[in-house]
Amino acid sequence: MSLTKITFFERFEADILSGKKTITIRDESEKDYALDSVVQVSTYETNRWFCALKIHSVISLPYSQLSEFHAQQENMTLLALKTVIQEIYPNIESLYVISYELVG
Numbered sequence: 001m002s003l004t005k006i007t008f009f010e011r012f013e014a015d016i017l018s019g020k021k022t023i024t025i026r027d028e029s030e031k032d033y034a035l036d037s038v039v040q041v042s043t044y045e046t047n048r049w050f051c052a053l054k055i056h057s058v059i060s061l062p063y064s065q066l067s068e069f070h071a072q073q074e075n076m077t078l079l080a081l082k083t084v085i086q087e088i089y090p091n092i093e094s095l096y097v098i099s100y101e102l103v104g
């Protein structure tokens with residue numbers, strides 16, 4: 001079964017709602033989103049719903065291939081993105097870029 005929900009840290013909510021953050025990078029456990037499906041989005045901290053996203057693509061990305069292009073789509077510097085990913089997924093090489101569009 002595909003996943004139908006996703007959570008984000010609250011600190012990214014504003015960037016997602018303003019369209020500045022158009023991807024998220026997850027590990028193996030969160031790659032099973034069906035293309036073109038609409039997923040409900042809530043905060044990790046309190047599980048408060050805040051929007052719905054339509055999944056455009058899920059693409060395998062080894063950590064070593066993270067680039068400025070990904071950082072731009074995250075609305076952060078590459079160094080900041082690498083730091084965040086090391087905090088959430090320490091020493092994990094197999095990552096997935098999930099791109100999405102805000103739909104509600």
Ligand SMILES: CC(=O)Nc1ccn([C@@H]2O[C@H](CO)[C@@H](O)[C@H]2O)c(=O)n1
Pocket residue numbers: 007008009012023024025026044074084085088
């Ligand atoms: C709450 C939860 O379950 N997991 C995650 C995992 C990742 N992220 C963000 O996606 C980008 C790349 O990882 C960065 O912007 C991360 O901070 C997030 O917000 N929440």
